[in-house]
Amino acid sequence: MKQILTVAMLTALLAACKKDQYYLYNDIARLQFGPTPDRIYTSSFEMADTMKPFTFFYEPATITQDTVFFDIYAIGGISGNDRPFTLEQVNIPGEANAVPGTHYKAFSDASLKDAYVIKAGQVHASVPVIVLRDASLKKGTVKLQIQVKANEQFQPGEIKKLWRRVEFTDMLSQPAAWNASAVQYYWGKYSQVKHSFMINQTGEKWDQEFLTFVNTDYALLSFWRLKLKTLLTDYNNAHPGAPLTDEMGETVVFP
Amino acid sequence: MKLTYQILAACSLLLTASCYKDKGNYSYKSPENITISGVEATYDKVSLVDKISIDPKVSSTDPDAQFSYWWGIYETNVQGSAPKVDTIGHSKTLDYLVTQPAKGWVLVFGTRNEHTGFSRIVTANLNVVTQFTRGWYIMKSDGGKTDVDLFLTPTGIAPQSRLENVFSLVNGKKLDGDASLFGFYTNYKSNVTGAYANTRALFILSDKDASVVNINTFKEIHGLNNLFYETPSVKRPGSISESSQANYFVNDGHLHSIYSMSANIGLFGGKQLRDDNNSPYSLSKYFMAYPFENPFFFDETSSSFVSATGTGAVLSATTDATGTEMPANRMNKDLLFMGVKSTYPYVGIALFRDKTDPTLKIVSSITPSNYALKIVNDTLTQTDKLNQAEHFGLIVADENILYFSVGQEVWSWNLSNGAEQLQFTVPAGEKITSIRHRNYAGSSNTEQPFYHNYMLISTTSGGNYKVRAFRKTSGNLATTPDFTMEGKGSVGDVIYIAPSISNYTYPNSY
Numbered sequence: 001m002k003q004i005l006t007v008a009m010l011t012a013l014l015a016a017c018k019k020d021q022y023y024l025y026n027d028i029a030r031l032q033f034g035p036t037p038d039r040i041y042t043s044s045f046e047m048a049d050t051m052k053p054f055t056f057f058y059e060p061a062t063i064t065q066d067t068v069f070f071d072i073y074a075i076g077g078i079s080g081n082d083r084p085f086t087l088e089q090v091n092i093p094g095e096a097n098a099v100p101g102t103h104y105k106a107f108s109d110a111s112l113k114d115a116y117v118i119k120a121g122q123v124h125a126s127v128p129v130i131v132l133r134d135a136s137l138k139k140g141t142v143k144l145q146i147q148v149k150a151n152e153q154f155q156p157g158e159i160k161k162l163w164r165r166v167e168f169t170d171m172l173s174q175p176a177a178w179n180a181s182a183v184q185y186y187w188g189k190y191s192q193v194k195h196s197f198m199i200n201q202t203g204e205k206w207d208q209e210f211l212t213f214v215n216t217d218y219a220l221l222s223f224w225r226l227k228l229k230t231l232l233t234d235y236n237n238a239h240p241g242a243p244l245t246d247e248m249g250e251t252v253v254f255p
Numbered sequence: 256m257k258l259t260y261q262i263l264a265a266c267s268l269l270l271t272a273s274c275y276k277d278k279g280n281y282s283y284k285s286p287e288n289i290t291i292s293g294v295e296a297t298y299d300k301v302s303l304v305d306k307i308s309i310d311p312k313v314s315s316t317d318p319d320a321q322f323s324y325w326w327g328i329y330e331t332n333v334q335g336s337a338p339k340v341d342t343i344g345h346s347k348t349l350d351y352l353v354t355q356p357a358k359g360w361v362l363v364f365g366t367r368n369e370h371t372g373f374s375r376i377v378t379a380n381l382n383v384v385t386q387f388t389r390g391w392y393i394m395k396s397d398g399g400k401t402d403v404d405l406f407l408t409p410t411g412i413a414p415q416s417r418l419e420n421v422f423s424l425v426n427g428k429k430l431d432g433d434a435s436l437f438g439f440y441t442n443y444k445s446n447v448t449g450a451y452a453n454t455r456a457l458f459i460l461s462d463k464d465a466s467v468v469n470i471n472t473f474k475e476i477h478g479l480n481n482l483f484y485e486t487p488s489v490k491r492p493g494s495i496s497e498s499s500q501a502n503y504f505v506n507d508g509h510l511h512s513i514y515s516m517s518a519n520i521g522l523f524g525g526k527q528l529r530d531d532n533n534s535p536y537s538l539s540k541y542f543m544a545y546p547f548e549n550p551f552f553f554d555e556t557s558s559s560f561v562s563a564t565g566t567g568a569v570l571s572a573t574t575d576a577t578g579t580e581m582p583a584n585r586m587n588k589d590l591l592f593m594g595v596k597s598t599y600p601y602v603g604i605a606l607f608r609d610k611t612d613p614t615l616k617i618v619s620s621i622t623p624s625n626y627a628l629k630i631v632n633d634t635l636t637q638t639d640k641l642n643q644a645e646h647f648g649l650i651v652a653d654e655n656i657l658y659f660s661v662g663q664e665v666w667s668w669n670l671s672n673g674a675e676q677l678q679f680t681v682p683a684g685e686k687i688t689s690i691r692h693r694n695y696a697g698s699s700n701t702e703q704p705f706y707h708n709y710m711l712i713s714t715t716s717g718g719n720y721k722v723r724a725f726r727k728t729s730g731n732l733a734t735t736p737d738f739t740m741e742g743k744g745s746v747g748d749v750i751y752i753a754p755s756i757s758n759y760t761y762p763n764s765y
Binding site for chain 2: 217218219220222223225226227229230233234237
């Protein structure tokens, strides 16, 4: 009898081979950050733009504020009504955190009351972060880390996608396009001395826009890498015993 | 017995699966076979002149077949985008005026049996050509300006007519300086057709200027002023070559490159550094290069061989191979000539003059092994004619012979035993300006009339040139040339171009 039961159970298990049906999202509406809409289905870009550097360095003195945008997505489908969402600053321990009203326009600022909304019929919005050109930024960099806060419309989404960070300054800063790959293969370790050297020697801005343009063309990348390497070699040859040294005391090199 | 019941019970359970109702749709007919004939494998057509007229035969094993048709065309060798098929017809017969720019295209014919839904597609290569795509090109200079003559060869390798000064005719200008070197590449990137794609491009180098033209139209793609990411301050082209996945351009003794294995826009990069200290260097115009091998240049400043890569910022150093008779670096020699003797094995021939004792000259064979060079020397005696050589022409791949000229005489130097032999004396009053070996061979029936293996001896006299095309037997010139091409000026280089000639047909060499 025992064997009959065993064989019967094994046979019944064959039924488990039936194709499972898909489950549809039927949770409450949630909110989380993501890449730009054109990258939303590219898994390697899932955590892109988590941190964005920004500098007022290239802006005319008359510019007192600027905007950094992030992309945010509603989960759970569209709605027929505009759905406001809430963001909050998270202080990073041990870091120079941005001060609302001084370094950035607070999310609760009246002028921004319509800025943080998922429009009716949409699941995506660009999140503006208004950064302010405070005099203190001439001497340092501040960090503004923001995260999704639950409200009546949305609960937080995936934990790892709830935050974004802006690091901004009024000094030269490492553009986002000077990324890990660029460090390894093209421009080497970032320093303000190196960055200034590149700008002064070539007449180019070497900002995010220029680096993004250069990154599109390997031949152009190679041209600039060779050009900078040559200029640096010539500079060091002209200053025997005093090679170009960065603010950390390290000799400037291009790979 | 109990076990038998158990097995029967299990089998009964499994047998219930056989109660599944079979809704299969079985057909035991043979698969349909659609046959298309009457479409050739390749068509050569002149843009805006020729029509493609094709009436294919289409049949099917389906007796009730009812066909619909379409014709399309798309560009080949496009960089960075998928080529789009343009529909050019919906009837069975095609009578289409070719309007595409001259280059390679693919013609597509598709048919669908509307009764069964089965389709069949065939393709054909379409070479859109112009009068510029076949013939002998002669680079000549006159009064310090360089231009190009084209000798048309419509039916065979012997030219039938001449188009004079085609470069200035098409581009409205001549190149400055004296004619120097041709370089032909089929993988040069340009957007002459609207998208960046491999372009059949001819480099024309004079000693003061350069131009790269689309061979299909002879229109300039880039002049020397816009051939680089940064315009060189000094215009002194030395050489153009292709090697180890890159194109190399020597200007003012400095090396510039285009890495051809990544997307590019046909512009050469900056001056490569001699070393990490940016030490001064000056490359000779002579070089060794072949697409599948490392390139080798000679730094006249340090009397050293150097190599390069398409992606490197610094020239690659060479080393000495086992058995070499002379160091590859700091050899205290001037390089008087160097060229590729054979591509497999990769061997070059060079003529050196000692810097300390200028009367000492040596002929060397150079065999690279990666970046190590095995240099084997043959010292000239004072009576050797080769001591006084003015122009050189290596026979590539065939006989082991170096041709050279002294005054009005063309001599051969047997590289195996050093024997010299007078091959040809040009008529009085003529001055030899270049010696070039061109060998175009293959197995295409349609190209048979154009295959050749010539030593081309160029002379000038009274402002006019003659290029005599000699066959050779066992390394010796025939007594009379097969044909002579004549025009105005003094010749620097000669090359034969045809639609099937590629960047592998002729080795890169002076």
